[in-house]
Amino acid sequence: MISLQFITHHTEKYSYLDSARMALEGGCKWIQLRMKEAPLEEVEAVALQLKPMCKEHDAILILDDHVELAQKLEVDGVHLGKTDMPVAEARQLLGEAFIIGGTANTFEDVEMHYRAGADYVGIGPFRFTTTKKNLSPVLGIEGYTSIISQMQQAGIQLPVVAIGGITYQDIPDIMRTGVNGIALSGTILQAENPVEETTRILSIPL
Ligand SMILES: Cc1ncc(COP(=O)(O)OP(=O)(O)O)c(N)n1
Numbered sequence: 001m002i003s004l005q006f007i008t009h010h011t012e013k014y015s016y017l018d019s020a021r022m023a024l025e026g027g028c029k030w031i032q033l034r035m036k037e038a039p040l041e042e043v044e045a046v047a048l049q050l051k052p053m054c055k056e057h058d059a060i061l062i063l064d065d066h067v068e069l070a071q072k073l074e075v076d077g078v079h080l081g082k083t084d085m086p087v088a089e090a091r092q093l094l095g096e097a098f099i100i101g102g103t104a105n106t107f108e109d110v111e112m113h114y115r116a117g118a119d120y121v122g123i124g125p126f127r128f129t130t131t132k133k134n135l136s137p138v139l140g141i142e143g144y145t146s147i148i149s150q151m152q153q154a155g156i157q158l159p160v161v162a163i164g165g166i167t168y169q170d171i172p173d174i175m176r177t178g179v180n181g182i183a184l185s186g187t188i189l190q191a192e193n194p195v196e197e198t199t200r201i202l203s204i205p206l
């Protein structure tokens, strides 16, 4: 089965928690609670509701950005970008048991996260998306092919999750570049039935 990380978002129809619930009901086993611009107390309140839901579905729960909160709530890990706590510092604080992901847009970013002890890298964006502001340059298929090939040449073995504007149709081509998984938000939440869309995506043959 395809490795799918669902990134929470809120829309006119759905709350952050609804978005995660639908992905879990569709069979997703990895949720990233991403609540940009929400106060920490609000992130904590949603995380406290989401943690037992993820446990019930045997799914991993990581938080976007909030290292101390991840530690306090004993969720599974965090995802960190350029303006967040550095991966090495988060590793010091959290220890080996927590999953730590880092954002990359170039091979140099991947190398840095690898040396710092990240468990995976989220490489993107694949294409333009409105889900995130201040996007790095879009990578397209060529971008992933190039970064994966540089990783192989450098002997860097680190799971890669592709992210950013990815739709159902894109997945087979992206997976063929050698990435290990896909992170999605908008394409699931904009589907007529997000639960069914999650299941449909997870059923894509590898
Ligand atoms: C899997 C994954 N990859 C990349 C990102 C982007 O993280 P970051 O650069 O910190 O940006 P924000 O998500 O915090 O806006 C991600 N969240 N997940």
Ligand SMILES: Cc1ncsc1CCOP(=O)(O)O
Pocket (backbone or CB within 6 Å): 007, 124, 125, 128, 129, 130, 131, 132, 163, 164, 165, 166, 183, 184, 185, 186, 187
């Ligand atoms: C968090 C993040 N980082 C790079 S693109 C992105 C948003 C992914 O969401 P979508 O699948 O809706 O483009």
Ligand SMILES: [Mg+2]
Pocket (backbone or CB within 6 Å): 064, 065, 079, 080, 081, 082, 084
């Ligand atoms: Mg961040």
